Amino acid sequence: MTWSLSPLGDAAILLSYDGKEKKAADVTKHVVRAARLLEGAQLSGVVAVTSAFRSIALFLDDRTAASLRGGQMDSFAQRVQDVLASRRRIKARNRSVRIPVCFDFALDLERIEEATGLRSANIVRKFLAANFTVGCLGFMPGFPYLLGLPKELKVARLSEPRLRVSAGSVAIAGGQAGIYSLESPGGWNIIGRTPLSLFDLRRDPPALLSPGDRVRFRRITRGEFDRLA
């Protein structure tokens, strides 16, 4: 079995991927496929399917959640495993996207310099050279978690999250990059800001990116940022 099931509270189920792939982007392919299979299967009582990097959550309606005790849980788990074992082909529909970023907004550049031992010009150069893959969306509407951050740029989260981070902030934490789609609290190190809107209810779909999309960043000046914003 490449997927194991565990409770995520009493009304959701967590599916964790146990595959041996080394590259995170290869894991993403499996997760995106599994999430599409589960959505397509329309399992009775499952009201939503959410995917993350190596995991998927199945949200249950209250009645179904309540019923999954003892043997009922075992047979539900078997139905899920049967769906995941399907060999059906699923079409990929992922894109390549260039995202403009202005480094004048790098609030945590000093912290990143200290943590990595790199100088700021070097940090920016490595960041711009990276090929990212959207691992999943989450944390807030349209926020992409980006895989592929160079190892040298690995920086821990802030131990005390900021109460306010501006929309468009491009940030790094652990081995990941991300873009704050809306103003919110947050604990990631801010390396720059994009004028693009990552989430817009006037668009369909409202999120700019989806899991599996490939992303590269392009440097812009403060003047360009102000014109595009």
Add this chain to the structure above:
Amino acid sequence: MKLHLTRSGLQTSVQDRGRFRYRKDGVACAGALDLAALRLCQLLVGNDEGVAGIEIGGGRLAARFEDDRLIAWHGGVYEARVAGETIPARSSVQVRAGEVLELRAIEPSRTWLAISGGIDVPLILGSRSTHTRSGIGGNFLPDGEVLPLAAETDLARALRAAFSTRASSWSAPLFPVRKERLRVVAGKDWTEELGAELQGATFRISTQSDRMGLRLENAVLENVSGGAEQISEPVVPGTIQLPPNGQLILLLADCQTIGGYPKIAHVVTVDLADAAQLQSHNHVRFVAVPVDEARGWLQKREDDIALFAAGLRARFGN
């Protein structure tokens, strides 16, 4: 027809059962913090359980009606009046055109209000719930807000015709309140040591708490994994996260969809109603239970709600 909120109270918002289907795009659920309370109120006024109502975070609300409606309120410690006459919680209540409903918090607490027909704000991504942090569904309602009301169902009209007093003789079931000791099931990062610390400590609700989550002060858990960063995974309302500073965060309905902090436990669904009433400076403790037990209580709650709904339909439905 419209509802005129001459006074809106504190952190008052339109909520329904929440926005589930866009969680994969990072869209938070939102929805009433006490879903059972809102659902019971909807049933009392003849609405479907999924219709939008109002969550009131405290203070004093005054609402004037343009036409005859049924209303129901439930939750918290409030004093409620229609045209100056005190009305009970968990009952169907008649309000006539031109009359004013007042709800006043006696203790800091939240309450939920349903109106026959329901609040008819636009449906966004499948829900009418307000998520203030993202702005989806707007913001907390200001004084002077005017809300559109949808047409009543046949059941609402039948209910209204069935009693001539202010309040109905029937009332919705009351679920036990357990404000000080919330029940939890183990999370993925639960360990015996963390579990013992979690259950041994008394936490205080921080002033930096809102519909997104409660920050728990007073006690700090030793993060036994040494503050190790984790790959972000799905979180749900009720999840208790352990950030590196050891100060726990209990997520509520407006929480993010994914989080990277260890998930040590989850408050059981039926106790989220009690978490919804925790205010700054309140104290709270936790006790662990097996997940099958938690689901058993959920079964009991769902059976009670279904039984009440079936009873109303049998007496007054077509």
